[in-house]
Amino acid sequence: MTSTASTGAVVLDGRAASAAIKAELSERVAALKAKGITPGIATVLVGADPASQLYVGMKHKQSVGIGMNSIQKALPADATQEEVEALIDELNADPACHGYIVQLPLPKHLNTDAILERIDPAKDADGLHPTNLGRLVLNVNHPIETPLPCTPRGVIELLLRNDYDLKGKHVVVVGRGVTIGRSIPLLLTRRAINATVTLTHTGTQDLSEHLRRADVIVAAAGVKHIVKPENVKPGAAVLDVGVTREDDPEGGKPKVFGDVDPRVAEVAGYLSPNPGGVGPMTVALLMTNVVEAAERQAAERQAPATS
Numbered sequence: 451m452t453s454t455a456s457t458g459a460v461v462l463d464g465r466a467a468s469a470a471i472k473a474e475l476s477e478r479v480a481a482l483k484a485k486g487i488t489p490g491i492a493t494v495l496v497g498a499d500p501a502s503q504l505y506v507g508m509k510h511k512q513s514v515g516i517g518m519n520s521i522q523k524a525l526p527a528d529a530t531q532e533e534v535e536a537l538i539d540e541l542n543a544d545p546a547c548h549g550y551i552v553q554l555p556l557p558k559h560l561n562t563d564a565i566l567e568r569i570d571p572a573k574d575a576d577g578l579h580p581t582n583l584g585r586l587v588l589n590v591n592h593p594i595e596t597p598l599p600c601t602p603r604g605v606i607e608l609l610l611r612n613d614y615d616l617k618g619k620h621v622v623v624v625g626r627g628v629t630i631g632r633s634i635p636l637l638l639t640r641r642a643i644n645a646t647v648t649l650t651h652t653g654t655q656d657l658s659e660h661l662r663r664a665d666v667i668v669a670a671a672g673v674k675h676i677v678k679p680e681n682v683k684p685g686a687a688v689l690d691v692g693v694t695r696e697d698d699p700e701g702g703k704p705k706v707f708g709d710v711d712p713r714v715a716e717v718a719g720y721l722s723p724n725p726g727g728v729g730p731m732t733v734a735l736l737m738t739n740v741v742e743a744a745e746r747q748a749a750e751r752q753a754p755a756t757s
């Protein structure tokens with residue numbers, strides 16, 4: 451699955467890794483269906499942002515492609531807090547829905563935190579519910595297995611599936627957003643992975659000094675080309691997660707830029723492109739979280755919890 455760009459960096463191909471994950475998932479979906487359970491994934495879209503519509507459509511198509519049920523819920527941009535919360539309650543109660551996401555960002559008049567907290571933690575496909583993040587901090591994995599943050603999980607899977615061993619590696623994360631920066635250190639420092647993490651942010655002094663010492667850079671700041679070739683140790687693995695959209699002054703399609711300057715390919719040992727890297731992994735791990743939720747439900751049905 452690995453290919454080497456003309457520049458020398460091994461390309462961490464997210465589309466290929468995602469296809470491999472989906473092939474494995476479709477077998478797990480078939481096994482669940484044989485037990486009478488069709489894993490169902492739902493999306494909640496509030497408003498009609500074209501980028502959000504595109505993402506939601508992508509998730510729907512790929513879920514159906516591996517045999518899952520896909521439930522698409524949409525509310526108008528002026529939906530009230532009560533209307534969104536009623537939809538959350540409906541999905542929490544729906545036995546056909548094993549996991550779901552509320553597509554972010556929500557319109558500004560809505561209380562996002564209150565909505566996300568209302569999601570049943572067992573159905574949290576993003577893996578970012580406070581209860582699930584809390585369990586991850588506490589490392590409470592048994593007997594309660596919890597959904598894990600899907601983009602951080604995608605980053606780690608992308609490395610592991612390219613035979614990159616993270617054990618003992620120094621990972622420098624750029625950006626402290628919850629989706630990646632704040633949550634990925636929790637996964638990277640689990641004993642099974644055993645990496646060492648530096649979390650950098652806008653208050654960090656001399657970012658380039660930190661970057662130069664990194665074996666692995668996870669760039670999730672949402673700042674165009676914040677990682678430059680002169681900041682990267684030769685041979686390092688660089689994962690480009692951030693996305694910046696710039697409108698074309700000539701009225702064409704908006705241009706999309708990652709956090710990593712493309713010239714980094716001349717120095718890095720491994721590079722995940724953007725697009726084609728972490729994005730497809732996020733969707734694959736979102737579906738994984740939902741299939742796993744359905745598998746847990748199937749196991750509980752066979753051996754009901756005693757306490």
Ligand SMILES: Nc1nc(=O)c2c([nH]1)NC[C@@H]1CN(c3ccc(C(=O)N[C@@H](CCC(=O)O)C(=O)O)cc3)C=[N+]21
Pocket residue numbers: 505551552553554555576724725726727728729730731732733
């Ligand atoms: N509750 C919630 N969960 C999310 O996971 C979530 C969200 N809200 N809001 C928006 C962001 C964005 N996001 C992406 C998923 C896949 C690609 C992806 O597959 N991108 C392709 C390109 C797709 C294209 O633009 O054609 C790629 O990188 O190769 C990108 C972005 C999930 N998000």
